[in-house]
Amino acid sequence: MAGAGGKSDPHGASKKHRTRIPGFANSLTDSHYMQLNASPIHAAVAEDFAAVDRAVLAQLNSRVPLVETIGHYIIESGGKRLRPLLVLLSARALGYDGDKHITLATLIEFMHTSTLLHDDVVDESSLRRGRTTANEHWGNAPSVLVGDFLYSRSFQMMVEVGSMRVMEVLSAATCTIAEGEVLQLTNVGNPDIDETAYFDTIHGKTAMLFEAASHSGAILADGSAEQQEALRLYGRYLGLAFQLIDDLLDYQGDADTMGKNVGDDLAEGKPTLxxxxxxxxxxxxxxxxxxRAIRQGGLDQLAEVLTIVHATGALEYTRARAEEMAERALKQLDTLAPSRYRDTMAELARLAVDRQS
Known part of the structure; x- marks a missing residue:
């Protein structure tokens, strides 16, 4: 992996962006989004999701070709698109029948995608979801700057949504997310982090955007104060459950299943649960x-660490905490009227702890 200056030569980047990437579709509609629209967890809002797809394509438009190329590449890279899905489900579950939830879901996806670009540079990652990261392919500087573009475009879309309350929630969320990322960075190599500090970190870096997605969807739909608070907490607990399982899988998954290497967190010196x-x-x-392994980073002691993790029941404990968070998320849905949207949100909570990738 190149350092801060690696692969960032503007001439080299321009040459690379003109090269077609194997397996990279020209349109999101041609590949990953079509698979998502056929997914059971997306079925309840399939038409809305197709509209989000079209909005993503439109909003990626830029007069700078490399912006579009990297933007398409990272958005095409996989994932379940859970954050925009939460916006759509939350709004529909509360009876929303307008069209601004499409813009809101799109900007949430852009916010998430920008954090992925920045995270991979900070973590010096070379693999995400089984594919080469953008920073590995084009270099750090283009990845950071395209991440900035996506963040900026998301704020343009916030203005289009036209809700000061939504803007307040999302702008506050961006600060919390940034703080979470910095907190994680400062915790690298520190084996003295306790469970409370760990949860504070993963709330900021992961759960906050889940929380903002479901909360803003409820605000857009003009849900009651009780419903808005319930969906805010639903997103928080769902995000925590997902991150807990991510951290568990780092010690029991495999690269083919997970799209990243086993032990990546240990290699980076991250003190996860x-x-x-x-x-x-x-x-x-x-x-x-x-x-010692946390302080040093790397994988020299991975085998010994894995043995201890299994012997101490650490994976079972982490899964139990994830299940606890999923149960808390499910409980928040009691404020919603029965609907296929609520059923899908309940299924998401179960998926959070049952998945293998």
Missing amino acids: PLIHAIREGSPEQAKLIR
Whole structure:
């Protein structure tokens, strides 16, 4: 992986963006979004999702070709598009029948995509969802700048939504997300992080955008104060459950299933919940080894760490916490009237802990 200056030569980037990427479709409609529209968790809002697809394509338009190329590449890179889905489901579950939820879902997707571009540069990642990251392909500078473009475009769309309350929620969310990313960065290599600090970090870096998506959808639909608060918490707990399972899978998945390498978090020196639990519950010798592995980063001690993680029940504990968060998310849906939208939101909470990637 190149450093901050690697692969960022503007002439090299221009040459690369003119090269067709194998397996890269010219239109989002031709590939990943078509698969999503056929997915059971997207079926309740399939038409809305198709409209989001069209809006994404329209909003990626730029007079700078490299912006479009990298934007398409990262949005095409996979994922379940859960954050825009939450906007659509939350709004529809509360009876919204306008069309601004499409713009709102699109800007949430742009906010998320911009964080992915920035995260991969910060983490020096070379693989995401089984594909080469944008920073590995084009370099750090183009990736950061296109991330900035997507963030800026998302704020343009916020203005189009026309709700000061939605803008207030989303602008506050961007600050929390940025703080979460900085907090995670400052925690790298620190084995003294406790569970409370860990949850604070993952709320900011992951759960906050889930929370903002479901909350803003409820605000747009003019739900009651109780419903808006319930859907805000639903998104928070759902996001926490997803991140907990992500951190668990880093110690029991595989690259083909997960789209990233096993042990990536350990290699980066990230003190995630499986390691925090293993330090707390392991013997002094086991705790010492894991603490050293976190400080040093890398994978030299991966085998030993995996043995300790399994021996201390760290994965079972992490899964139990994820299940707890999913149950909390489910409970928030009691404020909604029965509908296929609410049923899908309940299914999402179950999916959060049952998935393998």
